[in-house]
Amino acid sequence: xxxxxxxxxxxxxxxxxxxRFFAAASVLHVALWVALIFAAGEFxxxxxxxxxxxxxxxxxTVGVLxxxxxxxxxxxxxVATSRPLAAVAPIKIVFWLLAPGALALVGGMGFGHVGAMxxxxxxxxxxxxxxxxxxxxxxxxxxxxxLVQAYGWAAFVSLILLLALGLALAFxxxxxxxxxxxxxxxxxxxxxxxxxxxxxxxxxxxxxxPMFALASAPKGRLAWVGFFLATATVALASTGxxxxxxxxxxxxxxxxxxxxxxxxxxxxxxxxxxxxxxxGLSFVLVKISWAMLALTPLVGLAALYGxxxxxxxxxxxxxxxxxMTFLFAILQRIxxxxxxxxxxxxxxxxxLLSDLGASAPLTVHAWCHLAALxxxxxxxxxxxxxxxxxxxxxxxxxxxxxxxxxxxxxxxVASGTT
Amino acid sequence: xxxxxxxxxxxxxxGLHVDVRGLPCPxxxxxxxxxxxxxxxxxxxxxxLSQEPLLLYxxxxxxxxxxxxxxxxxxxxxxxxxxxxxx
Numbered sequence: 417x418x419x420x421x422x423x424x425x426x427x428x429x430x431x432x433x434x435x436r437f438f439a440a441a442s443v444l445h446v447a448l449w450v451a452l453i454f455a456a457g458e459f460x461x462x463x464x465x466x467x468x469x470x471x472x473x474x475x476x477t478v479g480v481l482x483x484x485x486x487x488x489x490x491x492x493x494x495v496a497t498s499r500p501l502a503a504v505a506p507i508k509i510v511f512w513l514l515a516p517g518a519l520a521l522v523g524g525m526g527f528g529h530v531g532a533m534x535x536x537x538x539x540x541x542x543x544x545x546x547x548x549x550x551x552x553x554x555x556x557x558x559x560x561x562x563l564v565q566a567y568g569w570a571a572f573v574s575l576i577l578l579l580a581l582g583l584a585l586a587f588x589x590x591x592x593x594x595x596x597x598x599x600x601x602x603x604x605x606x607x608x609x610x611x612x613x614x615x616x617x618x619x620x621x622x623x624x625x626p627m628f629a630l631a632s633a634p635k636g637r638l639a640w641v642g643f644f645l646a647t648a649t650v651a652l653a654s655t656g657x658x659x660x661x662x663x664x665x666x667x668x669x670x671x672x673x674x675x676x677x678x679x680x681x682x683x684x685x686x687x688x689x690x691x692x693x694x695x696g697l698s699f700v701l702v703k704i705s706w707a708m709l710a711l712t713p714l715v716g717l718a719a720l721y722g723x724x725x726x727x728x729x730x731x732x733x734x735x736x737x738x739x740m741t742f743l744f745a746i747l748q749r750i751x752x753x754x755x756x757x758x759x760x761x762x763x764x765x766x767x768l769l770s771d772l773g774a775s776a777p778l779t780v781h782a783w784c785h786l787a788a789l790x791x792x793x794x795x796x797x798x799x800x801x802x803x804x805x806x807x808x809x810x811x812x813x814x815x816x817x818x819x820x821x822x823x824x825x826x827x828x829v830a831s832g833t834t
Numbered sequence: 835x836x837x838x839x840x841x842x843x844x845x846x847x848x849g850l851h852v853d854v855r856g857l858p859c860p861x862x863x864x865x866x867x868x869x870x871x872x873x874x875x876x877x878x879x880x881x882x883l884s885q886e887p888l889l890l891y892x893x894x895x896x897x898x899x900x901x902x903x904x905x906x907x908x909x910x911x912x913x914x915x916x917x918x919x920x921x
Contacts, residue, residue: 428888495859495888495889496859497859498859498884498885560856560857560858560859561858561859623859623860626860626864627859627860627863627889630860630863630864630867630868630893631864632861632864633858633859633860633861691864691867691868691871753889753892756891756892756895757888757891757892769892769895769896
């Protein structure tokens with residue numbers, strides 16, 4: 417006679433753990449666009465330095481991108497690698513260091529308060545170091561996904577360097593010990609956007625895109641070529657930024673184009689052979705994010721050779737166009753997925769994904785998000801503060817719509833029923 | 835099963851079985867859904883996995899399939915029985 421078991425769900429974290437990261441990212445997403453409205457007068461000419469624009473950039477990077485990636489990683493990595501995280505408590509500590517740390521960091525940057533900036537940077541670094549330890553421990557115990565592991569380790573190395581540089585830059589505002597603050601700030605940006613977040617996004621794409629398209633994961637020589645090109649690009653760009661060498665930075669842009677071509681080809685082939693053809697709005701955003709990724713090295717080259725506002729536009733296309741678009745596209749798929757494992761249907765029977773998450777806010781988010789990015793791009797090229805403020809107001813509408821979507825899911829998870 | 839090998843499918847008296855142990859994520863889920871969506875599994879399928887397939891559950895729910903875990907004698911062997919209720 418066959419005996420049956422209750423579902424163990426041993427690798428499933430309590431819902432409150434990933435959703436606290438997602439909820440915080442949604443709130444800080446709203447704060448990002450509010451900050452950009454106030455920073456509109458200076459943002460179009462932003463070249464670094466403490467102020468409202470730097471605060472807005474870190475609301476995006478630490479508040480939105482890292483917060484979302486951390487929440488998704490702690491739940492999805494154990495499922496993907498078949499290895500549970502060592503413990504749940506450290507993940508909560510990561511959040512309680514990262515969330516207030518991010519607020520202190522951006523507050524210090526926005527209001528020019530060096531003390532708050534250093535306290536915030538220290539808390540963020542401690543939180544992300546703990547995250548890095550958990551992440552590395554899980555990668556170390558995984559055996560079945562060598563390519564995703566390789567991306568994970570490369571992202572891990574970038575994260576450690578990124579954190580060391582971030583802390584040094586924060587303290588440099590107080591004691592001034594760095595000889596080339598601007599050059600190291602560019603290196604910090606490259607390690608953050610393309611090293612840590614970029615390689616994490618590319619690596620997880622090898623699991624998430626086939627998972628949603630119901631296709632086999634990319635494998636074979638081309639997938640490894642994509643990995644080596646991507647990591648070589650980050651290494652070359654970092655070298656160029658460290659030595660302030662425009663020629664090396666230009667070469668990294670060209671290498672980056674090759675890496676992107678391979679990645680997009682792998683992803684297109686995955687979608688083509690997938691059983692699910694209708695992937696909805698989220699994959700429209702994913703495809704747009706890939707287009708923005710392809711645009712990034714071209715804008716980088718244009719910036720190196722004198723495009724007005726080129727450096728600011730490069731940051732916008734990479735951080736907003738590619739990473740933010742990609743992460744929100746993925747988050748709108750995985751949030752209902754994760755929620756479905758924690759709730760029951762009030763009317764009985766299994767929970768359907770269609771029960772979770774309203775579609776109207778996502779439509780508003782997508783249109784406003786894309787319009788805001790387009791408007792900001794034009795504002796940067798024309799150096800037009802009014803247009804930047806208007807575009808940021810549209811971005812604010814997009815963030816409120818996305819927050820409504822996440823709030824609806826959190827409410828259902830909290831009540832335990834749909 | 836080696837990770838480089840494909841899934842092993844066999845017909846038992848009770849219905850179709852598939853062994854996807856050792857395959858990397860998301861191959862186990864994709865293999866099971868291929869058997870269901872292609873009609874090969876008809877109304878019954880048992881999947882042998884190395885871990886509980888959390889990501890598969892929402893997909894089975896969407897397709898109207900029910901699922902329950904069978905007890906096995908190995909900690910790294912999970913058997914998931916899936917059935918489609920007759921209308």
